[in-house]
Amino acid sequence: MSRKVIITCAVTGSIHTPSMSPYLPITPEQIAEAAIGAREAGAAIVHLHARDPETGQPDQRPEAFEPFLKVIKQRSDVVINITTGGAPTMTVEERLRPATVFEPEVASLNMGSMNFGLFPILEKRNDFRFDWERAYLEGSRDRVFRNTFADISSILSTCAGNRTRFEIECYDIGHLYTLDHFVQRGLVEPPFFVQSVFGILGGIGAHPEDVMHMRRTADRLFGGKYHWSVLGAGRHQMPVALQSVLLGGHLRVGLEDSLYAGRGRLARSNAEQVALARQMVESLGLEIATPDEAREILNLKGGDKVAF
Numbered sequence: 001m002s003r004k005v006i007i008t009c010a011v012t013g014s015i016h017t018p019s020m021s022p023y024l025p026i027t028p029e030q031i032a033e034a035a036i037g038a039r040e041a042g043a044a045i046v047h048l049h050a051r052d053p054e055t056g057q058p059d060q061r062p063e064a065f066e067p068f069l070k071v072i073k074q075r076s077d078v079v080i081n082i083t084t085g086g087a088p089t090m091t092v093e094e095r096l097r098p099a100t101v102f103e104p105e106v107a108s109l110n111m112g113s114m115n116f117g118l119f120p121i122l123e124k125r126n127d128f129r130f131d132w133e134r135a136y137l138e139g140s141r142d143r144v145f146r147n148t149f150a151d152i153s154s155i156l157s158t159c160a161g162n163r164t165r166f167e168i169e170c171y172d173i174g175h176l177y178t179l180d181h182f183v184q185r186g187l188v189e190p191p192f193f194v195q196s197v198f199g200i201l202g203g204i205g206a207h208p209e210d211v212m213h214m215r216r217t218a219d220r221l222f223g224g225k226y227h228w229s230v231l232g233a234g235r236h237q238m239p240v241a242l243q244s245v246l247l248g249g250h251l252r253v254g255l256e257d258s259l260y261a262g263r264g265r266l267a268r269s270n271a272e273q274v275a276l277a278r279q280m281v282e283s284l285g286l287e288i289a290t291p292d293e294a295r296e297i298l299n300l301k302g303g304d305k306v307a308f
Contacts, residue, residue, distance in 0.1 A: 004289035005281045006250040009038035010047035011270045013256025014087035017133040018056035021259045023268050027053040028067035034270045039078035041274035044294035047081040055130050058087035060094045062101040069308045077291045081106035081167055088116050088145040096155055103162035103307040105300045111175035116145040117201030156187045163301040169195045171203030173217055180221045190225035193298050198240050199233035206236035211243050231257045253277050
């Protein structure tokens with residue numbers, strides 16, 4: 001069971017803006033269909049953000065999540081993971097609210113404040129459909145994505161009573177040590193689901209040595225108490241995923257992390273990226289985990305114990 005590979009799909013996120021791809025899910029209907037399609041292609045977990053259906057702007061109101069959460073649950077057995085990251089422009093209270101209201105099986109949790117540079121995208125694109133897009137990207141030059149020790153402690157404590165477990169996102173080596181701090185305090189219990197993030201400007205790079213360094217450090221700190229997954233931003237998506245699988249880990253794909261399904265070719269759906277990842281896993285003689293197998297591996301409470 002432990003060697004089944006869990007594929008997570010992050011279907012829309014808050015990094016990419018609508019002008020970057022016509023295939024980026026924006027409306028509740030599109031997000032629901034993207035999540036269900038990802039499950040059908042082989043994803044065991046879907047990582048979900050919400051957006052304003054008119055402008056595509058990140059929207060962390062519970063009212064924005066509710067329409068697609070119910071549809072996905074009704075039509076699929078996939079594990080639903082709700083972001084507490086939201087967008088760097090939001091307060092911690094705003095970002096946490098959907099996980100508090102809906103009590104999902106999994107929620108994401110960044111292990112630290114960081115610079116989160118999206119502005120290099122402006123060097124490649126100047127045409128935007130909505131006014132907010134350019135300002136959002138440009139603003140990342142002087143914006144800190146906040147997750148202080150107090151913020152992390154509050155998120156962990158708030159969700160503890162709901163038995164929500166976490167996709168613990170680590171963008172740098174120091175984030176692993178922050179996780180260890182909360183483990184020592186008894187606020188995080190094994191098995192941890194560590195999602196190492198590579199290639200975001202402000203975090204660790206995506207060189208194979210960076211991936212190895214993250215893996216070695218996590219092994220040293222947590223031993224057999226954790227399950228390791230990775231995501232590579234942009235063009236790094238599949239190379240980093242392959243390295244994780246070869247090192248015994250899991251992987252995340254999706255249009256939140258990369259808009260492409262090959263060099264210069266936009267992915268037409270999240271399912272297309274999941275299918276590529278599944279093909280890679282199976283070509284190595286391994287099997288992908290079903291949602292129920294992922295629940296067993298990660299010790300999740302079950303889809304019947306959420307509040308939606």
